[in-house]
Amino acid sequence: MTDVAASKESHDLGHAEYELPAIRHSFDFTEEQEMVREMVEDFARSEIAPIAHDIDEKHSFPREKWDQIVELGLPGIPFPEDVGGSDGGTLAYILAVEELAKVCGSTALGYAAHVSLGTYPIWKWGGAELRELYVPKLISGEYMGAYGLTEPGAGSDSGGTATTAELVGDEYVLNGRKCFITNANHAGVFIVTAVTDRSLGSKGISAFVVPRDIEGFSLEPGETKLGMRGSDWASLVFQDARIPRSHLLGPAGEGFSTFMKTLEGGRISIGALSLGLAEGAFECATKYAMEREAFGGSLADQQAVQFKLADMRVQIEAARHLVYHSARLKDSGQSYGTQASIGKLYASEIAMKCTYEAIQIYGGYGYSREYPVERMWRDAKLCTIGEGTSEIQRLIIGRSVLKAARSL
Numbered sequence: 267m268t269d270v271a272a273s274k275e276s277h278d279l280g281h282a283e284y285e286l287p288a289i290r291h292s293f294d295f296t297e298e299q300e301m302v303r304e305m306v307e308d309f310a311r312s313e314i315a316p317i318a319h320d321i322d323e324k325h326s327f328p329r330e331k332w333d334q335i336v337e338l339g340l341p342g343i344p345f346p347e348d349v350g351g352s353d354g355g356t357l358a359y360i361l362a363v364e365e366l367a368k369v370c371g372s373t374a375l376g377y378a379a380h381v382s383l384g385t386y387p388i389w390k391w392g393g394a395e396l397r398e399l400y401v402p403k404l405i406s407g408e409y410m411g412a413y414g415l416t417e418p419g420a421g422s423d424s425g426g427t428a429t430t431a432e433l434v435g436d437e438y439v440l441n442g443r444k445c446f447i448t449n450a451n452h453a454g455v456f457i458v459t460a461v462t463d464r465s466l467g468s469k470g471i472s473a474f475v476v477p478r479d480i481e482g483f484s485l486e487p488g489e490t491k492l493g494m495r496g497s498d499w500a501s502l503v504f505q506d507a508r509i510p511r512s513h514l515l516g517p518a519g520e521g522f523s524t525f526m527k528t529l530e531g532g533r534i535s536i537g538a539l540s541l542g543l544a545e546g547a548f549e550c551a552t553k554y555a556m557e558r559e560a561f562g563g564s565l566a567d568q569q570a571v572q573f574k575l576a577d578m579r580v581q582i583e584a585a586r587h588l589v590y591h592s593a594r595l596k597d598s599g600q601s602y603g604t605q606a607s608i609g610k611l612y613a614s615e616i617a618m619k620c621t622y623e624a625i626q627i628y629g630g631y632g633y634s635r636e637y638p639v640e641r642m643w644r645d646a647k648l649c650t651i652g653e654g655t656s657e658i659q660r661l662i663i664g665r666s667v668l669k670a671a672r673s674l
Contacts, residue, residue: 293590295361302343302358306365309338315369321496322641327376332452335373336407341381345389349397350405356531357593360538367542368549371645372496374542378535379448379497380404384411387457387528388475391516396475400455409454414444414476414502415525422658424459425468425522429504431460436511438462438474440482440504450485450500454478458502459521466519473521475513482507493644530603532653533610534596537589540613540649544585547617547624547642548578555627565627574623581616589613604666611659614649621646 295303313334314321321327335341344359345351359381367374385404388396388411403409420426429442440460450456456476463470476483488499516524552575555566565571588609595602621643625632632639650656 293586295357298354299358299361302354303361303365305338306340306362307368309334310365310369310373314366314373318370318373318496318638319635319641321370321372323495323635325490325495327372327496327498329452331373332376332410333407335377340377341385341407342405344381345385345401345405349389350402355593355597356534357590357597360534360589360593363535363538364542364545367539368546370496371539371543371642371648372494374539375494375497375648376449378532378539379413380411382532382535383413383528384449384453384455384457386531387413387473387515387524388455390527391473391524392475393512395512396515400475404455410449410452412447412449412453412456413525413528414447414450414456414458416446417443418445422655424525425471427459427461427471429458429460430464431462431472431474433462433511434508437508438511438514440474440476440507440509442504444502446488446499447502448497448499450488450502451498456502457515458504459525462518462521468522469519471521472518473515473524474509475515476507476509477513480507480509492647493641494648495644527603529653530606531596533606533659534589534592534602536649536653537585537592537606537609537613540610540617540646541582541585541589543642543646543649544578544582544613544617544620547621547639548575548582550637550639550642551575551578551624551627554631571627574627578620578623581620585609585613585616604663607654607659607662610649610653611656611663614646615656617646617649618643 313331317328339352340362342351343354343362344356346353363374363378366377385401388404389401392400400409404411415424417428419428429440429444431438431440440458442460444458455478458474458476459471460474461470462472482505484503486501486503488501491499515521555571555575556564558565561568588605592602592605592609595605621639624639625643628637628639631637634640654662
C-alpha cells in the first residue's frame, strides 16, 4: 500500500470520508469571555493603573475602587445565576485577575482572594442555609470574604493546625490564631479551619464560616510586607468565640479535604495573577527599550536587550498555555489539581524572572520607586509563596508523576 493510499484509508471511517476540524488558536475565547477581558482591561488601565503607585506607597486600596469592581459584576463571574452570579466560568474569572494584575498586583490579589478563597468554598460546600445567607452578599459586594488557614506554626504544613473548635450545645467555641489573612480588615465573613478532634490528625480538622461581628473574635495588624502592599492583611484572634453549629462548612472532619480542594482552585488564580504581573513588566520593558536612547540609537536595537525580551515573551506564552489549560479543565469538570500546580509553579517563577529582567532593562531607573517594574518584582514574590510555595508545588507534581508511573 502506498503512503497516499494508507493516508486515504486512515481518513475513511465506514467508507465515509471526513475532514479534520480546522485547528483553532488555543486562546480563542467565547464572546462572553472576550467581553469580560476587554471590560476589565479598560477598567484596569483607566481606573487602577493611574493610582497603582499610590496604592503601593500608602499600603491601602481605595474602597471606591472595590465598589467599582463590584458594579462591574466581577465577584460573580464564576458563579451561577441562581446565587447572583453571571455563570461565566473559571476562565473568564482568571482573565479578570490577569488584566488587573497587569497594572496592580495588590488589586488583583484582593479580588482573587475574595472570589476563590472567600466565596467559592461557601458556594461549593455550604449547605442551603449558609449559601443563602452569605453567597449573594459576597457576590453583591455587601461582604468581602477572607480565608483563615495559615497559622504561626502551620504554613505549608496545614495539617499542623492548632486552632480548636469545641462543640458546646448548639455552638462551636473557637480558640486560636490565624496569620497573613488577605482582606481581613475589610471582610464581613471568614472561612476558618480548626481542629474538632485532635486524635484523628488531619481528619479531625473542620471548616467553619465565621461572621465578623461575633464576640471573642478580633483582629491584630499584619506585618509590613515586601510586596502586595496595597492588599490588606491581618491576624485573626479567637478567644472563646462562639458560632452557630449550622456554620460548620461541610461535614465535620473534612476541613482538610475542603481546604486542599480550595487551594487547587486558588492556584489557578495565583497562576493568572503571576501571568498578569509578567505581562505588565514585559509591556513596560518593551516600551522603555524602544524609547530609551543609548549607544547611538534605541536601547531596543541592542541584541542583549532583544534576547531578554525574546525570553520573556517565550516564558509568558508558555505560562499562558499552562494556566488557561488548568482553568479549562476545571470548567469542564475534569481533574485539574496537578495541572493547577504546574501552571502556578511555572507562572509564578517566570513572573519573578520577567520582572527581574524588566528591572535590568530599565537599569538604574528600574531600581527607582518612580517606575512600576520594581513594584511588580516585589509583588511577584508573593506568587511563589501563596497558595503553596514553589517547593510544595514540586512535591505535588512529583508525587503525581510517581503515582502515574506506579500504576503502569
